[in-house]
Amino acid sequence: MGGKYRITGDKYPRMRPPRRRGRLVVVVVACGAVLGVGGWGTLQLIDVFTGGGGTASAAGSKAGCTTKASPAAAASPAVLPAPAQITVNVFNATTRGGLAKTTADELKKRGFKIGQVGNASNEYDKKVPGAGVLLGPAASLNTSLPVLATQLTTAERRTDAARTGPAIDLIIGNAFTALTAQPEATRALTALTAPHPAATATTKKHC
Structure with a gap:
């Protein structure tokens, strides 16, 4: 080349297009975003098919969850004795004669065992204003006393810790007219004594 300028030496500049670093950065970011979304979607699918983020236990509950059992219904009451297993002493605390014997005979027809029959002791004689008093040992409160009470539903129930033996007393009071009618007493x-089915306990999970 002529003129004012000359190229000297054996090395010549190479004509290359300028590097586009911005485009490269955009491509890298886009690829990272695609990979991230794909990985998140995969984790969600795994979560759906495995039942959640916790590790399932052998019982099927998730780790990190607490299981609370609701209380079951109250247990069935203790087995009550049958009338044939209950010995009843019948005492008359009124001024009317013959009530102890007729009442004892009726209770015997209804299946109860009869023990002593006679007049009430001084502690109760002419001192029972109601229909009667059912008196037994402490152990009879929820066993034999409720069974006998079905035959005279208006009677008062009492227990005496000092009493020994399983027999219970029926002390006839001034308001007594007759035992509860047999059909009604039988229904009661x-x-x-009818068995009560136990309720099934339920469980609740809190995660």
Whole structure:
């Protein structure tokens, strides 16, 4: 080349297009975003098919969850004795004669065992204003006393810790007219001794 300028030496500049670093950065960021979204979607699918983020236990509950059992219904009451297993002493605390014997005979027809029959002791004689008093040992409170009470539903129930033996007393009071009618007493006895099914406990999970 002529003129004012000359190229000297054996090395010549190479004509290359300028590098586009911005485009490269955009491509890298886009690829990273695609990979991230794909990985997140995969984790969600795994979570759906495995039942959640916790590790399932052998019982099927998730780790990190607490299981609370609701209380079951109250247990069935203790088995009550049958009338044939209950010995009843019948005492008359009124001024009317013959009540102890007639009442004892009726209770015997209804299946109860009869023990002593006679007048009430001084502690109760002419001192029972109601229909009667059912008196037994402490152990009879929820066993034999409720069974006998089905035969005279208006009677008062009492226990005496000093009493020994399983027999219970029926002390006839001034308001007594007769035992509860047998059909009604039988229904009450059936309802009292009927078994009650135990309720099933339920569980709740809190995660």
